[in-house]
Amino acid sequence: MTDMETPENDAPESPDTGEDTAxxxxxxxxxxxxxxxxxxxxxxxxxxxxxxxxxxxxxxxxxxxxxxYAMTGFARDLLAVADNLRRALEALPTAGVDGVKGGIEATERELIAIFARHGISRIDADGQKLDPNRHQAMLEVPSADVAPGTVVATLQAGWTIKDRLLRPAMVSVAKAAE
CATH class of the missing domain: 1.20.5 (Single alpha-helices involved in coiled-coils or other helix-helix interfaces)
Known part of the structure; x- marks a missing residue:
């Protein structure tokens, strides 16, 4: 039997039932x-x-x-130490305590240097426009010398750690003289 004579080729074609098209x-x-x-x-x-x-x-x-920012809480706690050192320096009389004053100043410089090594820096607020993201206005002072809304005095230093605010600066702000 040749290829042309296989049983599949010999079978008669079936009538179209519609199953293939369905x-x-x-x-x-x-x-x-x-x-x-x-x-x-x-x-x-x-x-x-x-x-x-x-x-x-x-x-x-x-x-x-x-x-x-893992040390943020620790840094906030140390800010109180920095504030107290600054207050101690400001409270010392001007004469007679040079040794004590020098020691406190050296301690404060060392603390500020340690802060700087860890990305902690003081916010410079005096003379700047009030920024509610960095400053906390505590009082308004009438002033004809500076524009209203300008920081005239820092009551407590503000601090940042890298680019985040640790504590806002507490400031007094100028207002228009009456």
Missing amino acids: QVPDLAAELAARDEEIAALKDKAMRAAAELENTRRRLEREKADASS
């Missing part, structure tokens, strides 16, 4: 549904990967912030 649209619809499902799963996978990457970046940023 299966073609069903297969096309099923294929379209599968394509939509594949597209949806790809989208879902891409969104999950993006969310994972965003979470990783956020955690890295939080970790960096935690290490940079």
Whole structure:
């Protein structure tokens, strides 16, 4: 028997029953549904990967912030020591206590140097425009010398750690003279 005489080729053609044409649209619809499902799963996978990457970046940023600002509470506690050293210097009489004054000044300089090594710095407020993000206005003083809203005196120094506020400067602010 040759290839042309195989039983499959010898079979008479069956009359068209309509089953083959009904299966073609069903297969096309099923294929379209599968394509939509594949597209949806790809989208879902891409969104999950993006969310994972965003979470990783956020955690890295939080970790960096935690290490940079871990000593914030300790630094706030030490600000009281710096304030008390400054008050002690201001309360000393001008004569007769040069040794004590020199010792307190040296201690204050050392504390300020330690603060600087750890990114803690004093806010310079005198003569600047009032910034509610860095200054806390405690009182208003009538003044014809400076523009209203300008800091005329610092009552308590403000401090920052790197780029974050540790404590706002407590200041007196000029207001228009009456």
